[in-house]
Amino acid sequence: MIALEPVGVVVGGRGDAVDDDWGGVEAVIRLDGTRFGPDAVRGLGDFSHLVVVFQFHLVGESEVQTGARRPRGNPDWPEVGMFAQRARMRPNRLGVSACVLVRVDGADLYVRGLDAVEGSPVLDVKPYMREFEPDGADVRQPDWATELMHGYYRAHPVTSAPRLVLASGSPARLRVLRDAGFDPEVVVSGVDEDVGDMGTAEAVVVLAERKASAVAPRCEDALVLGCDSLLELDGESLGKPASGAEVVAMWRRLSGRDAQLRTGHCLIDTRSGARTREVDSTSIRFGSPTDDEISVYAASGEALRLAGAFSIEGYGGPFVDGIDGVPSNVLGLSLPLLRVLLAKLGVPITDLWRTSGEQPG
Numbered sequence: 001m002i003a004l005e006p007v008g009v010v011v012g013g014r015g016d017a018v019d020d021d022w023g024g025v026e027a028v029i030r031l032d033g034t035r036f037g038p039d040a041v042r043g044l045g046d047f048s049h050l051v052v053v054f055q056f057h058l059v060g061e062s063e064v065q066t067g068a069r070r071p072r073g074n075p076d077w078p079e080v081g082m083f084a085q086r087a088r089m090r091p092n093r094l095g096v097s098a099c100v101l102v103r104v105d106g107a108d109l110y111v112r113g114l115d116a117v118e119g120s121p122v123l124d125v126k127p128y129m130r131e132f133e134p135d136g137a138d139v140r141q142p143d144w145a146t147e148l149m150h151g152y153y154r155a156h157p158v159t160s161a162p163r164l165v166l167a168s169g170s171p172a173r174l175r176v177l178r179d180a181g182f183d184p185e186v187v188v189s190g191v192d193e194d195v196g197d198m199g200t201a202e203a204v205v206v207l208a209e210r211k212a213s214a215v216a217p218r219c220e221d222a223l224v225l226g227c228d229s230l231l232e233l234d235g236e237s238l239g240k241p242a243s244g245a246e247v248v249a250m251w252r253r254l255s256g257r258d259a260q261l262r263t264g265h266c267l268i269d270t271r272s273g274a275r276t277r278e279v280d281s282t283s284i285r286f287g288s289p290t291d292d293e294i295s296v297y298a299a300s301g302e303a304l305r306l307a308g309a310f311s312i313e314g315y316g317g318p319f320v321d322g323i324d325g326v327p328s329n330v331l332g333l334s335l336p337l338l339r340v341l342l343a344k345l346g347v348p349i350t351d352l353w354r355t356s357g358e359q360p361g
Contacts, residue, residue, distance in 0.1 A: 006121035008032055010054065012209065014273035015118050017058065017088065019072065022115045024155035025274045026102070026344060029109040029122050036107060045104040049128035054095050054116045056088040065089045077144040098128050113153055155272070161351040162271060167215035167226040172311070173332040180335055181353040189214040189226065200232040204264030205279050212266040212275070219270055223347065226266045229332045231284070231308025233259040238308045247298035250309040256288040261308065263329050267341040276344045280334035282325030289319045
């Protein structure tokens with residue numbers, strides 16, 4: 001018996017095993033940070049491609065096949081043995097794939113074209129070296145294999161600009177998008193926002209992806225954007241206060257201090273299943289309101305809707321001395337980062353602007 005322990009897991013990308021159009025799918029191989037430090041990936045970013053060994057974890061033991069079958073059940077293709085094809089229902093349920101390494105960020109390996117669904121256990125990662133290609137000989141394969149692979153790594157065709165869907169009920173985020181020339185649809189996710197003891201930067205990205213993932217199955221031919229914001233002070237995440245007393249307590253801590261507003265973003269293209277996610281951070285320099293000002297502000301109720309009990313607009317605006325970073329990020333959505341995420345999915349931001357002369361709805 002051979003016991004293998006995964007070195008990481010696939011985060012993002014597609015949630016379901018789809019036969020074709022893997023070329024534009026982006027995902028993250030998240031290595032086990034408890035076992036692997038920075039030295040484990042030193043120099044990996046110098047390579048353009050990876051070879052990844054992973055498990056088809058969604059294939060049950062009862063689905064494993066050992067005989068011959070027609071690939072994809074296509075009656076026009078011959079029956080071939082399990083070792084003459086690359087089907088998921090293999091005896092050990094192992095997949096081996098080469099993909100593009102986009103970048104290395106700590107224990108996160110950002111990849112494109114990895115045909116492993118979200119949650120797949122990763123058993124090994126190696127740099128792809130051209131010398132491992134077959135030496136000097138032409139690769140031979142039957143016609144059915146060429147036909148099967150024709151669209152496998154094709155980037156999903158885009159025939160027109162998709163609609164933008166905001167997976168959030170935040171009025172501020174909707175206003176940011178409308179003021180920037182977008183007309184998004186709004187579909188509230190309603191997901192559980194408990195993330196346990198995660199750090200702030202990780203938590204907001206996880207929550208943003210959770211929101212986008214919940215809404216994406218309901219939206220065909222769309223770009224679904226999920227966002228989540230938390231204020232970080234002294235290493236602690238501050239979300240929305242539950243009462244006026246919490247507003248007062250938060251502001252007594254924030255008064256005269258600097259803190260980081262972190263907003264996670266996740267963008268999913270439901271046409272291809274491709275997704276990408278990032279976090280943006282803005283430094284907030286808080287003023288020193290008087291006790292009476294804090295009490296009146298808490299009584300207004302405005303802060304109960306706001307992460308960290310503050311905003312740079314509305315009643316709370318005069319109590320913020322300044323910011324360092326993207327202003328719209330403080331309102332829950334970084335427009336510059338949205339442009340970057342769209343570009344990663346091959347969508348120019350200008351394709352989503354409302355046409356000239358139209359006014360926000």
